[in-house]
Amino acid sequence: MQPSAPPSSLPETRTGTLILGAGMTGLAYANHARGDWLVLERDGGPGGYCKTVVQDGFVWDYSGHFFHFRHPDIEAWLRERMPDDEILTVEKSSGIWFEGTRIDFPFQKNIHQLPLPHFLACLHDLYFREARDEETFEDMLIARFGRGIADRFLIPYNEKLYACPMNRLDKDAMGRFFPHADVGAIIANFVTPDNGGYNASFTYPRGGAIRYVHALLRELPPERIAYSEPVIAIDPVAHVATTPKRRIHYDRLVSSLPFNRLLQVSGIAHDPSVYSWNKVLVFNLGFDRKGQTRDHWLYVPSRDVVFYRVGFYDNIFGDDRMSLYVEIGLPQDAEVPSDPAAVDARWLAPVLKDLEAIGVTDGHQLVSHHSVVLDPAYVHINRAARADFERQTALLRQHDIHSAGRYGGWTYCSIEDNLVEARALALGLEPAPTLA
Numbered sequence: 001m002q003p004s005a006p007p008s009s010l011p012e013t014r015t016g017t018l019i020l021g022a023g024m025t026g027l028a029y030a031n032h033a034r035g036d037w038l039v040l041e042r043d044g045g046p047g048g049y050c051k052t053v054v055q056d057g058f059v060w061d062y063s064g065h066f067f068h069f070r071h072p073d074i075e076a077w078l079r080e081r082m083p084d085d086e087i088l089t090v091e092k093s094s095g096i097w098f099e100g101t102r103i104d105f106p107f108q109k110n111i112h113q114l115p116l117p118h119f120l121a122c123l124h125d126l127y128f129r130e131a132r133d134e135e136t137f138e139d140m141l142i143a144r145f146g147r148g149i150a151d152r153f154l155i156p157y158n159e160k161l162y163a164c165p166m167n168r169l170d171k172d173a174m175g176r177f178f179p180h181a182d183v184g185a186i187i188a189n190f191v192t193p194d195n196g197g198y199n200a201s202f203t204y205p206r207g208g209a210i211r212y213v214h215a216l217l218r219e220l221p222p223e224r225i226a227y228s229e230p231v232i233a234i235d236p237v238a239h240v241a242t243t244p245k246r247r248i249h250y251d252r253l254v255s256s257l258p259f260n261r262l263l264q265v266s267g268i269a270h271d272p273s274v275y276s277w278n279k280v281l282v283f284n285l286g287f288d289r290k291g292q293t294r295d296h297w298l299y300v301p302s303r304d305v306v307f308y309r310v311g312f313y314d315n316i317f318g319d320d321r322m323s324l325y326v327e328i329g330l331p332q333d334a335e336v337p338s339d340p341a342a343v344d345a346r347w348l349a350p351v352l353k354d355l356e357a358i359g360v361t362d363g364h365q366l367v368s369h370h371s372v373v374l375d376p377a378y379v380h381i382n383r384a385a386r387a388d389f390e391r392q393t394a395l396l397r398q399h400d401i402h403s404a405g406r407y408g409g410w411t412y413c414s415i416e417d418n419l420v421e422a423r424a425l426a427l428g429l430e431p432a433p434t435l436a
């Protein structure tokens with residue numbers, strides 16, 4: 001461990017628990033923290049990836065952030081803190097755009113809706129699927145669903161999303177978020193549809209995901225959250241964190257920073273290549289009139305279309321103008337300009353062209369738009385990252401440093417998972433997180 005040398009002229013302060021990040025994880029932890037605490041947040045405001053943009057009458061998140069509560073106590077706890085909010089409960093409808101046809105999601109359970117030659121090829125390959133060891137995500141897809149389904153949807157869709165080959169991910173890289181189905185369930189679905197999955201219904205506040213952030217902020221003293229103050233160095237042995245403004249002595253540190261950045265600022269030796277991830281470029285698009293009224297989002301596996309998914313806020317809110325989020329998966333080293341006009345110049349025209357090509361728009365006029373890059377968005381979960389994460393978190397815990405949250409846990413999880421984990425960590429109910 002080689003902590004960076006801190007600038008010596010900075011003022012010194014002290015806190016009990018220093019919390020890094022005012023996203024869902026950091027704010028949830030603060031709500032349950034014992035004793036004295038302080039949150040440091042790099043951005044000028046709270047929410048992390050749960051921010052909401054309200055523009056020209058449209059309400060947009062940093063890509064759709066919908067809530068699937070499995071713990072009624074967590075949902076009730078949040079709702080108690082948002083008495084004036086209207087929270088919509090929505091029965092999900094999601095589809096897949098496949099070569100000009102819409103079929104229900106998930107693909108593997110709805111192959112009977114495909115044009116006949118595709119259906120027969122998928123069914124044939126499902127029945128005669130090759131036995132192989134399930135070492136990687138790709139192995140798992142082919143071994144369980146056959147080449148027909150894997151090559152038509154599961155591989156191209158996930159390659160567009162993760163922006164990497166599927167043999168770079170573990171077979172369980174998506175945990176409970178992957179819709180598994182055995183042959184029996186697939187064939188049963190031909191006659192008795194059951195496409196619910198983990199998010200058959202979801203909730204969404206009319207004011208966007210940021211309303212849940214405000215619920216977390218409701219009982220927190222504002223002076224204990226320092227915005228626009230990034231941590232730039234941590235000395236794990238001396239229990240000191242440095243920002244551009246001060247040096248903070250702490251007893252315990254809870255970080256929701258991406259795990260590789262925590263290692264970096266803590267001066268902990270590691271192989272950076274072990275950690276890889278994608279970026280997601282999100283376009284929020286408001287149009288002059290309504291489009292299709294059925295789906296809340298559509299998956300697009302075609303490599304000819306620039307985005308992998310498009311979602312319809314207007315079908316959640318019941319609005320009369322089409323309001324979309326469009327997600328584009330990019331490699332971690334892809335250069336995305338910081339100037340939104342330059343992002344538009346490079347990606348907006350292809351996005352609008354492809355929306356027209358797949359029939360989402362039909363001569364609609366774009367009246368408002370916004371873009372944001374989520375970096376990291378989906379981390380690549382594999383054996384090397386898992387092993388290094390376990391080893392480093394054990395080491396950090398010896399210094400009372402706990403890494404939590406979606407990126408702090410280097411995992412694939414939901415907001416509710418973040419809330420459950422932060423509460424447990426603060427109350428000492430379970431040890432620090434492990435990968436999904």
Ligand SMILES: Cc1cc2nc3c(=O)[nH]c(=O)nc-3n(C[C@H](O)[C@H](O)[C@H](O)COP(=O)(O)OP(=O)(O)OC[C@H]3O[C@@H](n4cnc5c(N)ncnc54)[C@H](O)[C@@H]3O)c2cc1C
Pocket residue numbers: 020021022023024025026040041042043046047048049050062063064065066067068229230231232256257258280327374376377378404405406407408413414415416418
């Ligand atoms: C495309 C996409 C769609 C998603 N959709 C859903 C969904 O529909 N439903 C759902 O439940 N979940 C969804 N998620 C997951 C959800 O976004 C995360 O689980 C959640 O936002 C993670 O919160 P967090 O607080 O752990 O991390 P973050 O939101 O990343 O918060 C970390 C905070 O740390 C701050 N920070 C970073 N560096 C520093 C520093 N040096 N010093 C101080 N602060 C720093 C950041 O600014 C940020 O505010 C989605 C994720 C993605 C990528």
